[in-house]
Amino acid sequence: MASGGSGKSASEGSPSTPSGSLQQRKRLSSICDNCKGKMQLVADLLLLSSETRPVMTSEGVAVADTFDQCRDTVIARTKELSILTHDIQSQLNMGRFNEVGDRLLEMADLVVSLTECSAHAAYLAAVETPGSQPCLPGLVDRYKVTRCRHEVEQSCSILRVTPLPDLTPQLLLELSQNISTNLKNLTDISSLASERSRDRFAKEQFKLSVKSMSTSGTAFLACVKEVKTQPSELTRNRCVLFSAALVQAVSALVGFATEPPFLGRAASISSEGKGVQTAVLGGAMSVVSACVLLTQGLRDVAQHPESSSKMADYRERLRNSACAVSDGCTLLTQALRERSSPRTLPPVNSHSVN
Numbered sequence: 517m518a519s520g521g522s523g524k525s526a527s528e529g530s531p532s533t534p535s536g537s538l539q540q541r542k543r544l545s546s547i548c549d550n551c552k553g554k555m556q557l558v559a560d561l562l563l564l565s566s567e568t569r570p571v572m573t574s575e576g577v578a579v580a581d582t583f584d585q586c587r588d589t590v591i592a593r594t595k596e597l598s599i600l601t602h603d604i605q606s607q608l609n610m611g612r613f614n615e616v617g618d619r620l621l622e623m624a625d626l627v628v629s630l631t632e633c634s635a636h637a638a639y640l641a642a643v644e645t646p647g648s649q650p651c652l653p654g655l656v657d658r659y660k661v662t663r664c665r666h667e668v669e670q671s672c673s674i675l676r677v678t679p680l681p682d683l684t685p686q687l688l689l690e691l692s693q694n695i696s697t698n699l700k701n702l703t704d705i706s707s708l709a710s711e712r713s714r715d716r717f718a719k720e721q722f723k724l725s726v727k728s729m730s731t732s733g734t735a736f737l738a739c740v741k742e743v744k745t746q747p748s749e750l751t752r753n754r755c756v757l758f759s760a761a762l763v764q765a766v767s768a769l770v771g772f773a774t775e776p777p778f779l780g781r782a783a784s785i786s787s788e789g790k791g792v793q794t795a796v797l798g799g800a801m802s803v804v805s806a807c808v809l810l811t812q813g814l815r816d817v818a819q820h821p822e823s824s825s826k827m828a829d830y831r832e833r834l835r836n837s838a839c840a841v842s843d844g845c846t847l848l849t850q851a852l853r854e855r856s857s858p859r860t861l862p863p864v865n866s867h868s869v870n
Contacts, residue, residue, distance in 0.1 A: 539682070540613035541818045546677075547617040548815035550670055551624035552808055557666050558628050559804045561659050562635035563797045567782035568643075569651045571636040572660060574701055579636045583644070586637035587852040590800075593630040594845035597803070600626065601810065601838050608834075613818065620814065627807050634800035634848065639783065641855055642793040647786035654780025655709040656773045664698040664705075665770040671695050672759035675740070680752050688744045692737055695762075699733045702726075702769060709778060718778070725769040732758070732765040792855050799848030806840035813837050 562571060571579050580586045600623045607615040643650045671691045675683070703726050710722035736758040743751040785793060813834035820827060 537613075540617075543682075544613045544617045544620070544818040545815050546674070547620050548811050548818065550674070551620050552811045552815075553670065554624050554666070555627050555631075555804055555808055555811070557663070558631050559801065561662060562631055563801050563804065568639055568785050568793065569659075569782055570639050571632045572657050574660065576657075579632050580640075583637055583640040586633045586640065589633045590630055590637065590852055591849055593626055593633065594803070594849055597623065597626055597630065597807075597845060598842060601841050604810075604814070605834070605838055608814070608817065616814065620811065623807065624811075627804060630848075631800055631804060634796055634852075637852060638793045638796035638800075641796060642785045642789035643783050645786050645789035645792065648789045649784040651783040652781040654778050655712055656705060656778045658774050658779055661702060661705055661770045661773050664702045665766050667698045668695055668766050669763055672736075672763055675759060676756050680747060680749060683743065683747065683752065685744055688740055692740045695733070696737065699729060699766075702729065702766065706769060706773060709773065713778075715777075721772060725765075725772055729762070729765040729769050732762040736762045795851040795855065796848075799844070799851035802844035802847050803841065804844075806837055806844045810834065810837035810841060 573579055580589060600619055604616055604619045604623065607619060639651075642648055671694050674687075675691055678687070706722045706726045710719050710726075713719045713722065736755070739751065739754040739758050743755055813830060816830040817827070817834065820830065824830075
């Protein structure tokens with residue numbers, strides 16, 4: 517599913533200072549939290565799930581047709597990731613916190629794309645093995661609707677925690693656009709599920725869920741428009757108030773849509789297929805885990821002054837995390853080329869990203 521984000525252009529026109537202003541550090545810290553949450557969610561859904569399914573785009577087609585296409589795309593992404601990781605460190609060393617935040621947003625989107633292609637490659641390789649059976653698609657793709665819910669929740673969270681002076685017209689525009697896009701995706705998915713469902717209750721409940729979400733979304737976006745034209749604590753608090761109803765409506769719809777009867781049947785994988793799958797998913801997990809650690813390291817640096825006694829330790833951890841990203845990319849590339857693990861890897865669903 518195409519990744520989305522907000523707040524990407526907040527640094528435009530903002531000069532960087534050697535030490536980074538407090539506002540720039542706060543922005544970077546917030547971006548770190550958002551990017552970490554996005555990477556963790558995608559890893560949990562695609563790399564650590566006990567079910568084996570293909571990965572579909574927001575348009576409802578597979579992210580790639582063949583294993584070779586996935587492999588080539590992932591290898592290209594690892595090269596891009598190496599460049600971004602180096603650039604992030606360079607910008608940080610120059611005290612350009614706004615630029616670091618922008619690069620981190622790019623990195624998170626890149627990691628999501630890499631994870632999606634890796635998970636789909638693992639699926640294709642696994643179902644090709646003798647004795648395996650492909651999945652049977654259902655009315656709803658769990659990954660797609662869960663990602664939509666997360667994007668809505670994250671955008672509403674940014675609006676709730678951002679101080680009024682920092683709610684710039686550009687940020688409000690990006691937040692409202694991101695929410696509108698994901699509400700439309702949820703509406704389209706639910707409407708199609710309603711049409712295809714043979715269950716009388718399900719057909720009607722999908723429609724009612726969309727209506728509830730749409731009403732809450734309209735009320736919330738009207739508040740966002742008002743705070744943009746008449747910024748005040750009163751109008752901002754209205755956004756906070758109505759965002760809760762929207763998040764609740766979206767959560768209810770996704771909770772209903774992801775009930776087992778609507779998800780189809782996961783693939784049945786042979787022992788040989790599970791070995792190939794574990795190798796690829798384990799390699800991808802190495803990359804994601806390292807990127808999460810890198811993001812945590814950036815957050816530590818952003819939240820402490822340069823004079824902090826812990827700063828040297830934080831920067832050392834950051835360098836180590838960057839090296840781990842490179843090592844993870846190597847492991848993933850090898851796993852994809854050899855369809856086997858270059859090292860002993862843990863079971864796919866043995867842990868989550870923390």
